[in-house]
Amino acid sequence: xxxxxxxxxxxxxxxxxxxxxxxxxxxxxxxxxxxxxxxxxxxxxxxxxxxxxxxxxxxxxxxxxxxxxxxxxxxxxxxxxxxxxxxxxxxxxxxxxxxxxxxxxxxxxxxxxxxxxxxxxxxxxxxxxxxxxxxxxxxxxxxxxxxxxxxxxxxxxxxxxxxxxxxxxxxxxxxxxxxxxxxxxxxxxxxxxxxxxxxxxxxxxxxxxxxxxxxxxxxxxxxxxxxxxxxxxxxxxxxxxxxxxxxxxxxxxxxxxxxxxxxxxxxxxxxxxxxxxxxxxxxxxxxxxxxxxxxxxxxxxxxxxxxxxxxxxxxxxxxxxxxxxxxxxxxxxxxxxxxxxxxxxxxxxxxxxxxxxxxxxxxxxxxxxxxxxxxxxxxxxxxxxxxxxxx
Amino acid sequence: xxxxxxxxxxxxxxxxxxxxxxxxxxxxxxxxxxxxxxxxxxxxxxxxxxxxxxxxxxxxxxxxxxxxxxxxxxxxxxxxxxxxxxxxxxxxxxxxxxxxxxxxxxxxxxxxxxxxxxxxxxxxxxxxxxxxxxx
Numbered sequence: 140x141x142x143x144x145x146x147x148x149x150x151x152x153x154x155x156x157x158x159x160x161x162x163x164x165x166x167x168x169x170x171x172x173x174x175x176x177x178x179x180x181x182x183x184x185x186x187x188x189x190x191x192x193x194x195x196x197x198x199x200x201x202x203x204x205x206x207x208x209x210x211x212x213x214x215x216x217x218x219x220x221x222x223x224x225x226x227x228x229x230x231x232x233x234x235x236x237x238x239x240x241x242x243x244x245x246x247x248x249x250x251x252x253x254x255x256x257x258x259x260x261x262x263x264x265x266x267x268x269x270x271x272x273x274x275x276x277x278x279x280x281x282x283x284x285x286x287x288x289x290x291x292x293x294x295x296x297x298x299x300x301x302x303x304x305x306x307x308x309x310x311x312x313x314x315x316x317x318x319x320x321x322x323x324x325x326x327x328x329x330x331x332x333x334x335x336x337x338x339x340x341x342x343x344x345x346x347x348x349x350x351x352x353x354x355x356x357x358x359x360x361x362x363x364x365x366x367x368x369x370x371x372x373x374x375x376x377x378x379x380x381x382x383x384x385x386x387x388x389x390x391x392x393x394x395x396x397x398x399x400x401x402x403x404x405x406x407x408x409x410x411x412x413x414x415x416x417x418x419x420x421x422x423x424x425x426x427x428x429x430x431x432x433x434x435x436x437x438x439x440x441x442x443x444x445x446x447x448x449x450x451x452x453x454x455x456x457x458x459x460x461x462x463x464x465x466x467x468x469x470x471x472x473x474x475x476x477x478x479x480x481x482x483x484x485x486x487x488x489x490x491x492x493x494x495x496x497x498x499x500x501x502x503x504x505x506x507x508x509x510x511x512x513x514x515x516x517x518x519x520x521x522x523x524x525x526x527x528x529x530x
Numbered sequence: 531x532x533x534x535x536x537x538x539x540x541x542x543x544x545x546x547x548x549x550x551x552x553x554x555x556x557x558x559x560x561x562x563x564x565x566x567x568x569x570x571x572x573x574x575x576x577x578x579x580x581x582x583x584x585x586x587x588x589x590x591x592x593x594x595x596x597x598x599x600x601x602x603x604x605x606x607x608x609x610x611x612x613x614x615x616x617x618x619x620x621x622x623x624x625x626x627x628x629x630x631x632x633x634x635x636x637x638x639x640x641x642x643x644x645x646x647x648x649x650x651x652x653x654x655x656x657x658x659x660x661x662x663x664x665x
Binding site: 371519523 | 551552553585587589
């Protein structure tokens with residue numbers, strides 16, 4: 140297979156995924172319940188993936204609607220014959236309104252319905268709104284495909300009685316998209332990029348500052364990705380990243396979106412987090428970071444969330460703005476059982492010149508690190524300081 | 531092909547020959563060790579013998595059923611528990627000898643002074659599905 144043909148296939152897949160929620164919307168408008176419509180569209184997507192590489196239809200959406208409708212009728216027919224009913228189904232779709240952007244928004248709400256657990260909402264959103272296959276989602280979250288398939292069908296049963304037009308809660312949708320962005324693993328699907336694509340779509344359909352704030356936050360963090368890991372996968376801390384490798388166009392877009400949102404003076408959690416990311420992006424060198432302003436944003440964030448994680452990050456920022464002693468004083472008020480508390484304490488002790496304590500704390504932190512990349516990073520810090528002490 | 535579990539212990543295995551803990555290594559020694567582990571897994575992937583590898587947090591809790599309608603009882607971690615698993619690698623190899631050879635290589639991962647750790651690893655065969663032909 141040649142390069143260009145492969146590129147075409149990639150484009151086809153993205154087009155398929157972009158059309159997915161709209162096609163589900165058409166079927167729901169025709170009176171099909173969400174779970175059945177979603178199944179029919181998933182089958183149509185699988186058929187498209189098989190046939191489009193050879194010949195892409197002139198009207199991809201029309202093709203998908205037609206095939207999904209046929210899949211639905213096939214499913215209903217076999218259901219009807221299985222139950223041995225006499226009644227025949229109509230072969231022609233009833234006339235109905237065509238899909239609108241509202242349908243896609245309703246799908247976002249339904250897939251992030253508060254009755255769903257976060258893991259279920261993430262899976263359902265990626266399938267019904269993101270147009271990913273069950274196999275792709277399973278690979279991305281490192282679980283067997285059968286497990287992911289059951290998780291998705293359970294989720295569909297859970298929202299089975301929710302009316303499609305029921306007013307939804309944007310905050311839960313944002314929470315789900317944030318999870319996709321922040322807790323995605325690797326597979327052949329780039330979940331961070333997928334989260335950005337979906338958040339962009341959501342932002343285009345809503346007039347909401349926090350949606351804009353979340354989009355800005357994602358763009359600003361995604362901009363750092365080329366500098367965040369070494370070739371072997373190990374973490375590069377923010378202060379040591381090669382900032383020339385940050386993606387300046389993503390930063391510019393994120394900052395512009397954030398400024399518009401902040402200008403409307405309805406601050407929320409995601410806008411405040413994005414503001415912190417923007418201040419980091421703004422510093423050409425780590426030493427030029429405006430830590431005083433960053434502490435100010437952490438204060439705002441704390442008023443909005445009271446989250447202990449924010450308290451921890453604020454203590455580190457205070458350590459940078461006002462010195463390690465002030466940072467340690469702020470850290471003393473934070474729950475010591477919190478993940479990364481020991482690592483933060485090690486960092487501040489090193490800055491304060493107490494290398495002995497810092498080395499011990501880094502070694503402790505490495506043992507309790509929540510992931511291998513952090514464990515390795517903290518082990519390296521412990522080794523570096525121990526060597527300096529022996530020096 | 532038979533699958534084997536290569537088990538690494540935080541506690542419970544006999545002491546390694548080169549048992550200096552990692553936080554007393556030099557940064558280069560840490561780097562070399564991590565590189566060795568990554569290379570080892572990559573090599574087994576390239577030979578088609580790698581199945582899975584995971585590391586575990588040292589914290590764990592014992593849990594048991596406590597009767598109908600009651601929440602499960604939790605206890606521990608028990609300081610006196612002899613065994614504490616640190617992580618594992620699952621390999622799928624042709625012979626038991628091959629499993630032993632690979633475990634031996636893994637145990638030679640460099641530690642303090644750049645010298646092999648000689649860590650004790652436990653090799654456990656999986657109980658497989660019954661064969662189709664039994665006579």
